[in-house]
Amino acid sequence: AGAADLPPAEEGGLIQLDDDRLRFRHPLVRAAVYQRAPLADRLIVHQALAAILDSPQDADRRAWHLASAATGPDEAAAAALEDTAGRARDRSGYTAASLAFERAARLSTDPGARTRRLALAAEAASEAGELDCARDFAEQAARQTHDPALQARLSHVRALAEFLRGSFPTAHRLLIDGAGHAAATDPERAARMLMQAAHTAWYLGEQEVADTMERLGALELPATSSVGPVARFITAALGRTGAAEGPPELAASVAAARAAGACDPRDLMLLCGAGLAVGQDDEAHELAAALAAESRDRGGIGRLPTLLFFIAEAEVFAGRHRDALATAEEALRIAGDTGQQQWISQFSSVLAYLAAVEGDEEHCRRYTADALAGAEGSAMPPGAPWSYWAQGMLDLGLGRAQSALDGLERLTREPLRHHFCATRSTPDLVEAAVRLGLGPRAAEPFARFERWAGRSRQPWSDALVLRCRALLGPDAEAEAHFTAALKLHDEHRRPLEHARTGLLYGEWLRRARRKSEARGHLRSALDVFERLGTRPWADRARCELGATGTVAPQSQEPGVLAELTPQELHIARLAAQGMSNRDIAAQLFLSPRTVGYHLYKAYPKLGIASRGELTALFE
Numbered sequence: 001a002g003a004a005d006l007p008p009a010e011e012g013g014l015i016q017l018d019d020d021r022l023r024f025r026h027p028l029v030r031a032a033v034y035q036r037a038p039l040a041d042r043l044i045v046h047q048a049l050a051a052i053l054d055s056p057q058d059a060d061r062r063a064w065h066l067a068s069a070a071t072g073p074d075e076a077a078a079a080a081l082e083d084t085a086g087r088a089r090d091r092s093g094y095t096a097a098s099l100a101f102e103r104a105a106r107l108s109t110d111p112g113a114r115t116r117r118l119a120l121a122a123e124a125a126s127e128a129g130e131l132d133c134a135r136d137f138a139e140q141a142a143r144q145t146h147d148p149a150l151q152a153r154l155s156h157v158r159a160l161a162e163f164l165r166g167s168f169p170t171a172h173r174l175l176i177d178g179a180g181h182a183a184a185t186d187p188e189r190a191a192r193m194l195m196q197a198a199h200t201a202w203y204l205g206e207q208e209v210a211d212t213m214e215r216l217g218a219l220e221l222p223a224t225s226s227v228g229p230v231a232r233f234i235t236a237a238l239g240r241t242g243a244a245e246g247p248p249e250l251a252a253s254v255a256a257a258r259a260a261g262a263c264d265p266r267d268l269m270l271l272c273g274a275g276l277a278v279g280q281d282d283e284a285h286e287l288a289a290a291l292a293a294e295s296r297d298r299g300g301i302g303r304l305p306t307l308l309f310f311i312a313e314a315e316v317f318a319g320r321h322r323d324a325l326a327t328a329e330e331a332l333r334i335a336g337d338t339g340q341q342q343w344i345s346q347f348s349s350v351l352a353y354l355a356a357v358e359g360d361e362e363h364c365r366r367y368t369a370d371a372l373a374g375a376e377g378s379a380m381p382p383g384a385p386w387s388y389w390a391q392g393m394l395d396l397g398l399g400r401a402q403s404a405l406d407g408l409e410r411l412t413r414e415p416l417r418h419h420f421c422a423t424r425s426t427p428d429l430v431e432a433a434v435r436l437g438l439g440p441r442a443a444e445p446f447a448r449f450e451r452w453a454g455r456s457r458q459p460w461s462d463a464l465v466l467r468c469r470a471l472l473g474p475d476a477e478a479e480a481h482f483t484a485a486l487k488l489h490d491e492h493r494r495p496l497e498h499a500r501t502g503l504l505y506g507e508w509l510r511r512a513r514r515k516s517e518a519r520g521h522l523r524s525a526l527d528v529f530e531r532l533g534t535r536p537w538a539d540r541a542r543c544e545l546g547a548t549g550t551v552a553p554q555s556q557e558p559g560v561l562a563e564l565t566p567q568e569l570h571i572a573r574l575a576a577q578g579m580s581n582r583d584i585a586a587q588l589f590l591s592p593r594t595v596g597y598h599l600y601k602a603y604p605k606l607g608i609a610s611r612g613e614l615t616a617l618f619e
Helices: 006-010 028-037 039-052 056-069 077-092 094-107 111-127 133-142 146-162 166-180 187-201 206-216 226-236 250-259 265-275 283-297 304-317 323-335 343-355 361-374 386-395 401-410 420-423 426-435 440-454 460-470 475-491 495-511 516-530 535-547 566-576 579-588 590-608 612-616
Strands: 015-018 021-024
Touching: 006 187, 021 028, 021 566, 056 077, 056 094, 077 094, 077 111, 077 401, 077 566, 094 111, 111 133, 133 146, 146 166, 146 187, 146 343, 166 187, 166 206, 187 206, 187 226, 187 265, 187 420, 206 226, 226 250, 226 265, 250 265, 250 283, 265 283, 265 304, 283 304, 304 323, 304 343, 323 343, 323 566, 343 361, 361 386, 386 401, 386 420, 386 426, 386 535, 401 420, 401 426, 401 440, 401 590, 401 612, 420 426, 420 495, 426 440, 460 475, 460 495, 475 495, 495 516, 495 535, 516 535, 566 579, 566 590, 566 612, 579 590, 590 612
Parallel strands: none
Antiparallel strands: 015 021
């Protein structure tokens, strides 16, 4: 073909000539021309292109042309594609890496190389959040190998896919079996699998967690193992041994792991959950936020919902509900896009809790229904613990103490009572029981909470213990417990719990006919409730103020940021930090146009006209 052959195509509107470039009028025209070409012609063209693309910067294009020119197994093409896949993985292009590894496997002439490349394809697909591909590639590879080490790697990939789908028994079995295969030859791999098995066992029951921790504790790791500090912290946090001692410091364990070479976020990720299990919320949030930022930078969307869940939990526990709402809504979108049913259920249940605290019964019920739907082969829906806490909080806030107590008591029984929600909801259960004059029903859960708080050694949990003692103990001792709790709250503020303790103390003072003393605590609690948007608690504080003879205004004007949707708030906060629309889009896995649209909607709500005015709002 020569230049004389081009005018008919140009006159027909199929191509455009621009200097030395030939462009098709539309991508579909280009695809149609390629697909209509005879196979023999296409093979010749791919071979020709592979032959002339011989510079290092064209290596990836050359590899794909070699693959397209192959008519059967071709080890040269397979090796070139494997190199291409490795480069894509190194620059965090996990989807591209997975496709290239899988194609390389199909072109392999050696069965061992084919299986190894399929395993690499499965691992890259898992990082990309492509769960179906990850599981399919891993299952194909598993049928082709008897190598224990490779079988363990493949079991890990398959188990993670099953876990994220909410199929906990299958995931747990794969991890336990895989760790058993790897223990002798690769104890670090076995440790990683057992730590993931602990996360999976969390949704099966206390005994399963204990058994898994016993296996992890018995594993002999090299003294220089990079995963050793992580395994030791998780064993101390979740195991039954050493329950009387306090757990190690999360920050120190992270530092030790990094010093030993554990820079892979998958090694550090489960430390976040273990940190939350022992009350080290701020440290867990800091670690999860750092790992999430790293995952965004590296394109590790597959593990991002897990990290965002730890972040959202820590934000809820700290009373940072607007931040938790933004985190949960973003994560729910990502979990939906990647088919991670485990986190769809979990984030729906967190959103149910946030709606419950605000007294939004309609949204609480809707999110709860979403969270409890469709648990695939598991002992319970993943979002059940948070959903039950949400329902209990909704009922408690709206004055339905009996329903609250009945609902929260579900968290005190197997297979739920070891969950974070069961532990953290105990002060709510105590309050509901005392309101009904049924304090003894809260005795056993409170004893467990008291032991947990004693082991965690956190000032804020000590404050909640004191609040519960004030409610459950003799009236003569209540004031001392309330004032001691408020002092701890003052030093380590968690605004919602601080305000709730102040409200309960104010109610106690009002019943003791010390109305003037009650008013200060009730006013302070009301201010916090209204600022946080927790309407049921604000209404209760306002009613108590009325009972002291003080008429409180119906409502304060909400903060201007409360007008934003969670997505708008998240984008506006990043824009206030000086990030461009393109950078924000990369962070949140959105398009720049979508970011611009949300900012356009946010400006009128905030009463501003330009990006430069955002910074002052977030100072």
